[in-house]
Amino acid sequence: MKKKYRCGYLLLMCVLTLPVTVSGNTLEQQRADFLRAEKLIAQGNDEAFWNVSMSLKSYPLYPYLHYQWLKNNLHQTSRILRFLSEYKDTRYAGLLRSQWLSYLAQHENWHEFLQHYQASGNSTLECQFYWAKYLTGDTQLALNEAKRLWTVAKSLPKECDALTSILIKSPLFTQELIWQRFELALRKDNVQLAEYLKRLLKDQTSADVWLKIHKKPELIGSDTLWISPDQQGGHIFAHAVDRMAKTDPELAMQIWDNRKYNFAIDAQTDQRLERRLALALAFKKNKKAYDRLSRLANVDAEVREWKVRAALLEQNWQHIADALAGLTDQERLEPRWQYWQARALAKAGDVLQAQNIYNHLAEDRSFYGFLAADTVSKPYQLADKPVFLSGNALETLAEASDFKIAQELDFLGRVPEAQRQWWFAIKKLPKERLMTAAKLAQQWQWNQVAIFTLAKAEYWDDMELRFPVNYLNEVSNNAYRHNLDPAVIFGLIRQESVFDRYAESPVGARGLMQIMPKTGQQIARDLRENWQSEASLFDPNINVKYGSFYYRQLLDRFNGHFALATAAYNAGPKRVGQWLPSGETVPADIWIETIPFKETRKYVSSVLAYIMIYQERMHRKALRIKDFMLDVLPG
Structure with a gap:
């Protein structure tokens, strides 16, 4: 394993340890010159910049440096065209082209713009x-x-x-087109855009009604709100039902069934709303969902899957068997549905066939495979097969220019830019070389990047790479402190951040166990510690301490039920409380399978499976998946 260097502002001290020679200049000198050249760009000292940069043409980051100067000098057409030609295969060619095209458009140089435009998905x-x-x-x-x-x-x-x-001035701009966009805007809850579009409509009365029921969809249950029975009124009525289905699907269904024949509703809208209402009932764990789903004329994968879940909500094993039979042949091969097929067969008394499915499924390294293994008392199968590297494949890939750029950026402490370069570099690779790239990222100690790269190669059997045992001291200490198995904390970290200590979610969760700053502040108070800062959550010591403490709190809140605590870690304890059964006890596997949120459903099954994998990786035998399968009691 090569030692990883990350120098930041200590670059000049760090480079002294790496006496590599490149084209007459040491790599240390080139790094120092690169940093000096960047300062010259910032100062606008072009002459000095070009003098320094001349010695850097063999340096991996020369295209990046050249790009930085050119994006500040977009009038330099000949230099830009030369760069786009010489470095057309680099990430920086695409970035520069976009900025140059914006410059050409700003200066209305349309001839050159058209000559060099390339589609990039940029709407501007x-x-x-x-x-x-x-x-x-x-x-x-x-x-x-x-x-x-x-x-x-x-x-x-x-x-x-x-x-x-x-x-807008052309014959293509019709009232129908405006209504089409108006409806699209409200479907995405973009009221501001809809208000603007209303001003372009001749029939502003209908638009006002539509906006009113968008904000209060329950108004369609009142006879005081008049909606025209024509096609436009049908769209308004359908939109209101769609909105209401999210909060009160049973009332929405009642209004839809009673009043839809009063409007001109086309067949496509009718089918869309029937599907929406049936799924909304299932998401709310309403036991009328199975019947409603069974009535749909057009079904897709989501409907077929939720029909099984709706049957599970009823705990009606005949309905479950019927719904499973409605899956496609390909869908029935998935471990999830194989498990439920075995459960249904066992309930129907066909124990031998159920055992055969369980025995086969027990070979699968998954939540459902582990459930099956426990059912037939078999050991878990990890099927660990590390990626095979032939000859000098790793060294060859590391020497490719795209990867040398990524490594050099990482050395200089520019981790986000280095990782953006990595994802650009691997776009060009076939699956076999993606596997090699994953091992290279692992060697660089880019654990998250290594795992995601291997996933792109669709190779799942390198256990050391996919399930690293990093931060062992932090995990072990806090597991002992909070009476948790270390595998539980590892399972949470693997799912939450994939071992990226600097991970930050779109909503602001930070660090290995993805702690929200407000949650971190509350935990600090609970632990009677001084809250340091949001940045402190990137410290593995603090993050694992707070994350394991919070999980322990959830576990205590839900009476030691790991599946409920795990769901609460992802979706929040309030939502999990709403998902508890109201009248009867529900088996844990059924409760997990019928979690309304796809993200949380996958999260719980993944974390529980990862805990089992870490048990095996750490050569522990303390836990089995059945330990997490306590019945879920009514809330």
Whole structure:
């Protein structure tokens, strides 16, 4: 294992330890010159920058350095074109092209813009491209594409104004088109956009009614609110039912059944709402869901799966068997449905066939495989097969320019940029080389990157790579402190952050166990510690201490029920309280399978499976999956 260097501001001390020579200059000197050249860019000292940069052409980060200068000098057309040609295969060519095209559009250099435009999924540049097409005579194409770009549920960038202005003046801009976008906006709850679009409509009365029931959908149950019975009124009525289904699906279903024949509702909308209501009942754990799902004319994978879950909610094993029979052949092969097939067969008295399925499923390294293994008293199978590296495959990949850039960025402490470069680099690799890349990331101690890269290769059997045992001291100490098995904490870390100590979620959760700052502050008070800062949650010592303490609290709150505590760690204890059965005890496997949130359902099954894997990885035998399968009592 190579030693990993991360120097940051101590670069000059760190580089002294690496006497590598590159093209006459030591790598240490090139790193120092690179940092000096970046300062010269910031100072705007172009002459000195070019003098320094001349010695860096063999340095891995030269394209990155050159890009940094060019993005500040977008008027340098010849230099930009040379860069785009010489470094066309680098990540920085695409970044520079986008910025240069924006510059050309800003300066209305449409001829050059069209000559060098490449589709990139950037809606701003796409609008500017079709505006350029319009200006250069391709008016019909521009108008058709303007219509497509305009009909979205979000506001467009201001750079699209010129293009949309010609659309609005054209025959393509109809009241029907405005209503289409109005409805799209409200489906995405973009009320501000809908309010703007209302001003473009001739029938503002209907728009006002639609906006009113969007905000208070229960109004459709009142006879005081008049909705026209035509097709437009049908859309308004259907939208209200759709909105109400989220909070009160049973009332929404009642209103839909009683009043839908009063409106002109097309077959597609009718089927969409029938599906929406049936699934909404299932998400609310309503036992009417199975019957409603069974009545759907058009079914897809989600409906087929939720029909099984709706039957499980009833604990009606004949319905469960019927719903399983409705799955496709491919779906029935999934471990999840194999397990429920065995359960249904056993309930029907076909014990031998159930045993055969359990025995086969017990070979699978998954939550359902472990459940099956416990049912037939078999040991868990990890099927550990490390990635095989032939010859010097690892060294060869590490020497590729894209990976040298990533490693050098990491050495300089620019971790986010290094990882962006990594994901760019692996886009080009076939699966076999992706596996090699995963081992390279593991060697660099990029655990999260290694795991995700191996997943892209669709290889699942390298247990050391996929389930590292990092931060063992922090985990062991806190497991002992809070009377938890270390495998439990490892399972949570593996699911929450994939061992990235600097992980940060979109909502602000931080660190290995993804602690929210407010939760961290409360835990600090509970532990009678001084709260340091949000940044302290990136410290593994603090994060694991707080995360394991919080999990212990949840475990105590739910009477030692690991499945409930694990669900609460993901979705919050209040939601889990709402998901508890109201009248009868529910087996834990059924409760987990019928968790309404897909994310939480997957989270619980993954964490519990990871705990079992870490038990095996750490050569412990204290826990089995059945220890987490206590019946769920009514709330």
